[in-house]
Amino acid sequence: MSVIEVTHLRKRYGDLVAVDDVSFAVEPGEIFGILGPNGAGKTTTVECVAGLRVPDGGGVSVLGLDPRRDAAQLRQRVGVQLQESQLPDRLRVAEALELYASFYRNPADPAALMDRLGLGEKRNTAYKKLSGGQKQRLSIALALVGNPEIAILDELTTGLDPQARRDTWGLIEQVRDSGVTIVLVTHFMEEAERLCDRVAVIDRGLVVALDSPAGLVSRVAPEQRIRFRPSAPVDDRLLSDLPEVSAVQRTGSQVVVTGTGDLLHAVTSVLARHQIVAADLRLEQSTLDDAFVELTGHRPVD
Amino acid sequence: MHAFRQILRIETRLYLRDLPTLLTTVGLPTLILVVIGLVPSLRKPDPTFDGQTFVSYFAPSLLVVTLAMVGVNTLPSVLATYRERGVLRRLATTPAHPAALLAAQLVLALAGILASAVLLIVVGRLAFGVPFPRHPLGFALAFVLGTASLLALGLLVAAVARTTKAAQALAVPLFLVTMFFGGVYLPRFLLPDVVARIGDYTPPGVQALLDAWTGTSPQPLHLAIMAVIAVAAGASAAKLFRWE
Numbered sequence: 001m002s003v004i005e006v007t008h009l010r011k012r013y014g015d016l017v018a019v020d021d022v023s024f025a026v027e028p029g030e031i032f033g034i035l036g037p038n039g040a041g042k043t044t045t046v047e048c049v050a051g052l053r054v055p056d057g058g059g060v061s062v063l064g065l066d067p068r069r070d071a072a073q074l075r076q077r078v079g080v081q082l083q084e085s086q087l088p089d090r091l092r093v094a095e096a097l098e099l100y101a102s103f104y105r106n107p108a109d110p111a112a113l114m115d116r117l118g119l120g121e122k123r124n125t126a127y128k129k130l131s132g133g134q135k136q137r138l139s140i141a142l143a144l145v146g147n148p149e150i151a152i153l154d155e156l157t158t159g160l161d162p163q164a165r166r167d168t169w170g171l172i173e174q175v176r177d178s179g180v181t182i183v184l185v186t187h188f189m190e191e192a193e194r195l196c197d198r199v200a201v202i203d204r205g206l207v208v209a210l211d212s213p214a215g216l217v218s219r220v221a222p223e224q225r226i227r228f229r230p231s232a233p234v235d236d237r238l239l240s241d242l243p244e245v246s247a248v249q250r251t252g253s254q255v256v257v258t259g260t261g262d263l264l265h266a267v268t269s270v271l272a273r274h275q276i277v278a279a280d281l282r283l284e285q286s287t288l289d290d291a292f293v294e295l296t297g298h299r300p301v302d
Numbered sequence: 303m304h305a306f307r308q309i310l311r312i313e314t315r316l317y318l319r320d321l322p323t324l325l326t327t328v329g330l331p332t333l334i335l336v337v338i339g340l341v342p343s344l345r346k347p348d349p350t351f352d353g354q355t356f357v358s359y360f361a362p363s364l365l366v367v368t369l370a371m372v373g374v375n376t377l378p379s380v381l382a383t384y385r386e387r388g389v390l391r392r393l394a395t396t397p398a399h400p401a402a403l404l405a406a407q408l409v410l411a412l413a414g415i416l417a418s419a420v421l422l423i424v425v426g427r428l429a430f431g432v433p434f435p436r437h438p439l440g441f442a443l444a445f446v447l448g449t450a451s452l453l454a455l456g457l458l459v460a461a462v463a464r465t466t467k468a469a470q471a472l473a474v475p476l477f478l479v480t481m482f483f484g485g486v487y488l489p490r491f492l493l494p495d496v497v498a499r500i501g502d503y504t505p506p507g508v509q510a511l512l513d514a515w516t517g518t519s520p521q522p523l524h525l526a527i528m529a530v531i532a533v534a535a536g537a538s539a540a541k542l543f544r545w546e
Contacts (some may be wrong), residue, residue: 009461049396052395053393078393080392082391084388085388086387087389088387095312095315102305102308103308104396104397146397262424
């Protein structure tokens with residue numbers, strides 16, 4: 001049973017169609033990514049899921065409830081981290097968490113949450129004095145302090161340095177492991193590739209693809225390339241006869257094999273059978289970046 | 303109600319933590335009163351002021367200082383900042399309603415105004431013989447309605463301004479006009495009569511405050527105008543207010 005179901009969602013602001021036709025379902029316990037270029041309609045989509053906006057058409061169901069009609073119930077059960085949401089400068093970390101905890105019927109222990117998010121030493125620090133990464137972790141903590149069943153996290157790591165970004169990813173995996181379903185809005189391909197079980201790619205208000213990151217890559221940009229230096233001469237036909245191989249090229253002493261499917265296994269097995277060792281072997285695969293470009297026709301912004 | 307109490311508790315702490323603003327809000331009118339009161343000639347009864355001292359005559363205008371600062375300046379900037387920084391929006395995703403934060407800010411604004419007024423009245427009485435308001439009920443009424451009219455105008459500014467900058471752009475002229483007509487920049491007896499009469503009807507209604515302070519009951523028309531402004535501005539603010 002899906003925890004979030006979005007069917008033919010439509011939302012416009014005046015003449016601007018922000019979300020044209022978006023459908024997807026999120027399964028319990030997964031990290032579901034919503035990926036797309038800026039202005040694609042990602043934020044509007046999750047705002048409709050969070051009950052902050054009224055859709056013009058289509059249906060949204062969260063935990064079997066209606067985000068507008070059952071708003072009071074869902075606010076207890078869904079944690080939301082909004083893009084660019086700040087706190088008052090003088091508010092301290094512990095105060096913020098204790099205040100937000102007090103809104104919920106069954107909150108998490110603020111002190112334990114602070115420790116888990118590495119904010120324990122900053123408990124008496126004013127919001128203004130926190131680093132970007134610490135502010136972001138506090139923001140995540142506020143989304144989790146109500147012990148939600150679903151956490152919606154919008155542009156989680158925008159503006160963070162690479163180390164803080166990696167730390168945040170580790171944190172999100174921990175949260176998922178504790179049983180929370182996570183909806184992650186992002187425009188970082190690396191983030192989606194690392195974290196998400198499945199992603200919906202949204203472009204111009206439409207879902208253009210929905211699959212696991214690896215599935216997306218192999219479906220949309222399946223080409224792989226293997227480079228190596230053979231220890232003994234190799235007949236090209238040995239490789240090009242393999243069904244997985246589409247081309248064999250040579251550059252100097254290097255052999256470059258292009259193909260699809262389980263290319264690496266096919267090539268290394270045939271080499272092994274002929275007792276040829278592949279030195280300096282490198283496998284080049286398309287990334288989600290490439291798939292994204294194929295799908296949307298533009299480079300992901302970074 | 304529970305969320306409101308928690309928010310009020312935290313907002314009170316934040317309010318007390320911002321010491322410069324707190325001291326200005328509560329203390330500035332009294333400080334001006336003390337400075338003026340130190341000039342001996344201003345403590346002498348003067349026929350220009352119906353036999354009162356200048357200090358007594360000017361005290362209601364000093365009340366206007368706090369009312370204008372809190373009502374049309376601090377309150378709208380704080381609310382616009384909270385909106386601009388997404389504090390209200392974040393609150394909207396929790397079981398607490400952002401209106402609780404707005405209500406808490408109103409309570410704090412009122413508390414600041416009240417503290418400032420009490421300090422002014424008590425110091426004026428003890429140090430410079432400014433009598434306690436002679437018509438207490440009328441004074442309370444004029445004070446409440448004047449405060450309500452300015453807070454409602456402040457809320458209206460917060461409602462229509464998209465950003466903190468826009469709020470300040472609206473608040474500053476409103477603040478200056480309030481102070482001018484309230485006789486803060488130039489004592490009202492120096493203002494042209496027509497300006498002083500306009501000042502009777504601009505929030506917070508300094509003439510009603512002066513009347514009640516010095517002994518006569520405030521004119522019903524003065525009070526009624528303040529009530530109308532409070533209701534009209536308050537209703538428009540409620541209609542126009544955006545949480546994000």
